[in-house]
Amino acid sequence: MDSDIPFASLAPLVFISNNYHVSAARMEAYLEINDLWEAIEEEYVVPELQVNQTLAQIKNRKEKKTRKSKVRATLIVDVSTVIFIRIMTIKSTFKFWNFLKEEYEGNEKIKGIQVLNSIRKFEMVKMKDSEIVKEYSNILLTIVNKVRLLGIEFPNSRLVQKVFVTVSKRFEAIISSLENTKDLSKVSLVEILRAF
Incomplete structure (x- = not known):
């Protein structure tokens, strides 16, 4: 994450359930500008630390873990309390995003x-x-x-x-x-x- 823009400097907008497409587009743009969108697009698992890992592997693991945490925090902050209560047990950012999509996009x-x-x-x-x-x-x-x-x-x-x-x-x-x-x-x- 070599972004010049600090994570907290761009405040995301609140997810509006009755205007899903606009909210989703704004959230996606926000996550992309903060180099976080890949954590939603790709359902990757952050590997556990192994013995004798290289410094590059440790750094890569830390970046992936941080990216997932930032995405989850962003999504939690973006949704209303009512929505949050329904999805607070979802740990996967991919599943979190898909829940919002399935629930509010409509068929x-x-x-x-x-x-x-x-x-x-x-x-x-x-x-x-x-x-x-x-x-x-x-x-x-x-x-x-x-x-x-x-x-x-x-x-x-x-x-x-x-x-x-x-x-x-x-x-x-x-x-x-x-x-x-x-x-x-x-x-x-x-x-x-x-x-x-």
Whole structure:
């Protein structure tokens, strides 16, 4: 673990059971930045100290043990007391993570319903007259990223189309200018936001 960032310097966010995909993505990123994700991905056993081990073997064992302990501590801190009570006897970080996944991710049917609800919400949302384009695009991006976290492809072109079609009438001049100067099939959301 040659990380330049101290373990405690980046505080993880609390696991939110009703928003599993976002919480899991944040926890995974946190564990990766702290060089701890491998302790969850790989179900390895820290070997017992043997007689006549080399210094490198002793150091490797200590690093693996420390990594597993840090992951377990992180996961314990991240979950609510209610969840912790249910899983406090699980010693394996791999099993701990899989418990959270199995318990809160939901099966394919639930994920399918979540995707449909998110897409419906995407289709129904309209820009309010009081909103600026950046605020509106953030609302849309939140919905789109939730769909993507559920494993569904969502093309950026569809997001750009939505902004063009539903943006407030007060921005029609900017939209007309973009339509006349850009190839709308290739324009990105960033380019649209720069125009506003």
